[in-house]
Amino acid sequence: MRYIDEYRDRGITQKLIKKMLNIVSDYSSPIVLMEVCGTHTMSIFRSGLRNYLPDNIRLISGPGCPVCVTPNSYLDKAIAYARKDDVIIVTFGDMIRVPGSSSNLEKEKSTGRQVRVVYSCLDALSIAQDNPDKKVIFLGVGFETTVPTLAATIKIAKEKKIRNFFVFSGHKVIPPAMQALVKERSPHIDGFICPGHVSTIIGSKPYEFIVRDYHVPCVIAGFEPVDVTQAIFMLAQQIVEKKSPVVEIQYSRSVKEEGNRKALDLMEEVFESEDSNWRGLGIIPESGLKIKQAFSDFDAELSIEVEVEMTKEDKGCICGAILRGIKTPLDCVLFKKQCRPENPIGACMVSSEGTCAAYFKYGK
Amino acid sequence: MLVWFHQRVPALLILSMENKEKILLAHGSGGSLMHDLIEKLFKKSFGNEILNELSDSALIKSLPAEGHDLCFTTDSYTVSPLFFPGGDIGKLAVCGTINDLAVMGAQPLYLSCAFLIEEGLDYDILERLTKSIAQTARQEKVKIATGDFKVVEKNNLDKLFINTSGIGIRHAGVKIHKETIAPGDKIIINGSIGEHGLAILAARGDFDFQSTINSDCASLSGMIAKIIQVSRGIKFMRDPTRGGLATTLNEIVLGSNFGIRIFENNIPIKEEVRAACEILGFDPLYIANEGKVVVIVAEKDVEVILDVMRRDALGGESQIIGKVVKEPKQKVLLQTRIAGTRILDMLTAEQFPRIC
Numbered sequence: 001m002r003y004i005d006e007y008r009d010r011g012i013t014q015k016l017i018k019k020m021l022n023i024v025s026d027y028s029s030p031i032v033l034m035e036v037c038g039t040h041t042m043s044i045f046r047s048g049l050r051n052y053l054p055d056n057i058r059l060i061s062g063p064g065c066p067v068c069v070t071p072n073s074y075l076d077k078a079i080a081y082a083r084k085d086d087v088i089i090v091t092f093g094d095m096i097r098v099p100g101s102s103s104n105l106e107k108e109k110s111t112g113r114q115v116r117v118v119y120s121c122l123d124a125l126s127i128a129q130d131n132p133d134k135k136v137i138f139l140g141v142g143f144e145t146t147v148p149t150l151a152a153t154i155k156i157a158k159e160k161k162i163r164n165f166f167v168f169s170g171h172k173v174i175p176p177a178m179q180a181l182v183k184e185r186s187p188h189i190d191g192f193i194c195p196g197h198v199s200t201i202i203g204s205k206p207y208e209f210i211v212r213d214y215h216v217p218c219v220i221a222g223f224e225p226v227d228v229t230q231a232i233f234m235l236a237q238q239i240v241e242k243k244s245p246v247v248e249i250q251y252s253r254s255v256k257e258e259g260n261r262k263a264l265d266l267m268e269e270v271f272e273s274e275d276s277n278w279r280g281l282g283i284i285p286e287s288g289l290k291i292k293q294a295f296s297d298f299d300a301e302l303s304i305e306v307e308v309e310m311t312k313e314d315k316g317c318i319c320g321a322i323l324r325g326i327k328t329p330l331d332c333v334l335f336k337k338q339c340r341p342e343n344p345i346g347a348c349m350v351s352s353e354g355t356c357a358a359y360f361k362y363g364k
Numbered sequence: 365m366l367v368w369f370h371q372r373v374p375a376l377l378i379l380s381m382e383n384k385e386k387i388l389l390a391h392g393s394g395g396s397l398m399h400d401l402i403e404k405l406f407k408k409s410f411g412n413e414i415l416n417e418l419s420d421s422a423l424i425k426s427l428p429a430e431g432h433d434l435c436f437t438t439d440s441y442t443v444s445p446l447f448f449p450g451g452d453i454g455k456l457a458v459c460g461t462i463n464d465l466a467v468m469g470a471q472p473l474y475l476s477c478a479f480l481i482e483e484g485l486d487y488d489i490l491e492r493l494t495k496s497i498a499q500t501a502r503q504e505k506v507k508i509a510t511g512d513f514k515v516v517e518k519n520n521l522d523k524l525f526i527n528t529s530g531i532g533i534r535h536a537g538v539k540i541h542k543e544t545i546a547p548g549d550k551i552i553i554n555g556s557i558g559e560h561g562l563a564i565l566a567a568r569g570d571f572d573f574q575s576t577i578n579s580d581c582a583s584l585s586g587m588i589a590k591i592i593q594v595s596r597g598i599k600f601m602r603d604p605t606r607g608g609l610a611t612t613l614n615e616i617v618l619g620s621n622f623g624i625r626i627f628e629n630n631i632p633i634k635e636e637v638r639a640a641c642e643i644l645g646f647d648p649l650y651i652a653n654e655g656k657v658v659v660i661v662a663e664k665d666v667e668v669i670l671d672v673m674r675r676d677a678l679g680g681e682s683q684i685i686g687k688v689v690k691e692p693k694q695k696v697l698l699q700t701r702i703a704g705t706r707i708l709d710m711l712t713a714e715q716f717p718r719i720c
Binding site: 010049 | 570635638639642644645698699700701702703704705706707709712
């Protein structure tokens, strides 16, 4: 497959690793790099890249899995909506198995509640048009990658006067979460492998404050083995050569410095920032997105009343610490015992980008 | 097994609102509508000397059993949509059960065929599926020896389910068994993976993607018979259906004293399948196949078996995809494209399209 196979090439990967070994072999301290995005975590495991990395490069996984960082309270509310007779919940697939305090959407579906999985939020709009007597609620979970298309969908709904389409927004944006991590200095992070899809929308500028204020180098990376290897090499180079840190774009076939202006305009037209609660990281200022006043008719939380059960957290689950990169799934007593993909206790085991799912699937 | 008779639901005639003939509860009630259906549809399509007796169970007078073992299997089929690119539930129900016999090294001989139908199904759907079953069985030289037909009230099942059981015979000299597998054996697959699952997904229309991918639904019995004829070096066979190739390989190592090493670069995957998987976030190794077989063979016989497989219509793209190894036991290791190694685990839950 063109534009994919080239980036899975064994020869190129090996060459990059050799170059990497050359520059880090004399470097005395360990280099800790965080792959912010869950898709990177999966790609690294899936390709077996870890086997090749120099011993002093350590990769830790970050909070960039939208499903994983969505807190229980959001899920409880989504489940409460699903239990209303006149509601159809529409969601991306990853969400349906994530446990809330006492249930999940898959279980609700099995008791006859209407929960539908779609691949595009535009499909949710069609479902609303086909079911005029139902309230169709789309679960807006995701980062900057998926927000523009949802913004466009909300605009279409407004133009077409579709009154039974709603969005329950749990959207989050990435840079404030990275700031929260470097501010806390735990774990220690020498460099960020920044998300490729998010950056395709937002560009490289939103990371500049991280190199300027916190002196942590950033490289925006694609998702294939060659991409990730090259990004690690670029970060190692910045760290070893002790240059003043910069934001570099490895994923230049997709990411521009200024991002995607059209997508950003759409996002800004429909959404505005608000403080948001992240699983594991707590409330981070200006890290969430809510629907603006002009489109508030489509805001599920403003339009549909619902009674939500008291949120409970599972005491044994350490998803929070894993999302901050402080612990790995191997530190969790539930991992591979009570918590397995078929019976997940925490969100990180559910999502296809979750760190626990990656360790479970590939990490033995 | 009762043949076409079984009263469970009360006769209730529902007139179709459209002009189309519908399957009614009465069709399954043992009355005249059912007899009409048996005569006009089933006997006509499936008819053979055993079925035509319409006795309470099929009487098979002469099984060529001397020096042979019997293989007996059953499987139920439910798929939405009933018709999909490359096949339909009828063809699937025949091929699936035939394949379960064939991978044991058996020659399939007789099938049972039971329909469970939701009241209100268009008659012509049943007719088309019956013809598809009859045609596939005829091609594969198996007889539908017995059957059953039930209609349940609307909304009590999704359109139509089929159960088929199959009987086959295996020459007592054929020693296909997991216990014969040993380190050094080679693992062959007869072609590209992931097509059935993706064809169904595309046909279902839940996701707005169109594809030219056809299901690989096919009977493997002919090809398998040919390789059994040329070699006694076949150790084990299994068709990687639900859960895909990765799950089948894991089933093979489960409880064994060997492991399997697979080479990602050698696994045949069609370009369209790879592309669709990239977009949807699926792993083709976990997607269902309906016309594929994993064959584990002694190293000395690998060339002769590959040669025969490659000359068969269903084996043109046959490949050695891996080998049996001593360590690590009970694990499947995948050597990735960049020559990294990782564990290839069993499918733990249904794959879902990802968020981003």
